[in-house]
Amino acid sequence: MERGHSEPAAEHIHDQVKEYYGKILKQSSDLKSNACVPSAKPIPDYIRKALTEVHPDVTAKFYGCGLAVPECVEGCRMLDLGCGSGRDCYVLSQMVGKSGHVTGLDMTEDQLAVARKYLDYHMEKFGYKKPNVDFVQGYIEALREAGLEENSYDVIISNCVVNLSPDKESVLREAYHVLKEGGELYFSDVYSNAPISESLRANKVLWGECLSGALWWEDLVRLAEEVGFCKPRLVTASVISVGNEDLEKLLADYKFVSATYRLFKSPKSSEKERCLVMYDGNITGLEEKFEFDAQYTFKVNEVMEVDGDVANILKNSRFAEEFTFQTRAQSSTKSGSCSAKPKVMPESPFGLAEQLGSASVASSTGLCCGPQESCCK
Structure with missing residues (x-):
């Protein structure tokens, strides 16, 4: 209540x-x-x-x-x-x-x-x-x-x-x-x-x-x-x-x-660690991009940086098989690597x-x- x-x-x-x-x-x-x-x-x-x-x-x-x-x-x-x-x-x-x-x-x-x-x-x-x-x-x-x-x-x-x-x-x-x-x-x-x-x-x-x-x-x-x-x-x-x-x-x-x-x-017990993900494009009807929420739109084969909350959700839900995951430590070993960033959106639905x-x-x-x-x- x-x-x-x-x-x-x-x-x-x-x-x-x-x-x-x-x-x-x-x-x-x-x-x-x-x-x-x-x-x-x-x-x-x-x-x-x-x-x-x-x-x-x-x-x-x-x-x-x-x-x-x-x-x-x-x-x-x-x-x-x-x-x-x-x-x-x-x-x-x-x-x-x-x-x-x-x-x-x-x-x-x-x-x-x-x-x-x-x-x-x-x-x-x-x-x-x-x-x-x-x-x-x-x-x-x-x-x-x-x-x-x-x-x-x-x-x-x-x-x-x-x-x-x-x-x-x-x-x-x-x-x-x-x-x-x-x-x-x-x-x-x-x-x-x-x-x-x-x-x-x-x-x-x-x-x-x-x-x-x-x-x-x-x-x-x-x-x-x-x-x-x-x-x-x-x-x-x-x-x-x-x-x-x-x-x-x-x-x-x-x-x-x-x-x-x-x-x-x-x-x-799941950890919430920021990481890089890449959408594989295998969700029916969403072969080019997947709009997860107002902040995150994952484009096929594009590396996206996600916060700990979203990383935790993706890894532990039915979406786990739809993404390739990479830790920030792994990504830092690749010189010149870059990634897409989420949109800055209001928390309020209004x-x-x-x-x-x-x-x-x-x-x-x-x-x-x-x-x-x-x-x-």
Whole structure:
């Protein structure tokens, strides 16, 4: 739980979110704000193609912000927190392939009914004789109670759902427990520029629209590290325009962004030593360059100097086989050697959004929203 705030009772919040996403919202056009915005980064062609393969009824009932489709997931076991109608699950089904598996978890029966209705449709379309997707009803704050095993997932994603939870710390802690060592939580969500007042947190429309339940971005960084994750890596961010005059008046003192972070579960004993790395260019769809986060873009066969945190992540995650590593001591023996440097980027998602030119305000698109666990689900 964020310090300095008492969230509304968990059971009450869960019930009102279920009602909002299961009964009140019928499709993304029913949203009352622009909280669901597309990614500030261009969508890679291979992901865009995968999105077009998803049944229109599933896409129509999906609500998300940004794009929660990480790279290098062939053969991985993946979990989607607040999967809603299953759009991201069916996109990832194509990414992980026959040897991988995707589990979607959601608390809203109406959303899961849509996701399950089209399971056979998608498996036939993708050419899979055996389904590589399944859906589980449960709460994102209690993954193990839902039957998900500890240390069992390579990657967890979430798309605009954490803000809907009454207990963000439990969401992060449960994700940490069910991730394998070296695993990643890759998620898009809505963040505020300051802690939201308790009176606004009690507004069920603002909560359902993914606004009043949004974490102050500094709280996200603190909570993630307290739970055990490496320092969060900021991938991208987009300014959110509320787009509703009545809601804007209520939220006059606050600003919001949609931001994507990657959180890694690295071994506690691993060393964090700055080193030189070279991307081998073998990640599907990213044969020329790999944009790891806002700071680091790895170009194939280009030597890049990385800090200790990033070196630790790359060496102990699924990306280890995609890079050639060299210690600084080894590199210093090569006279005249040089390396590319990371970009200097703001730590704040608000600063990044402004730097990326997102201040022009993004608006929702068909590639973004559709229901998931709640507002953004």
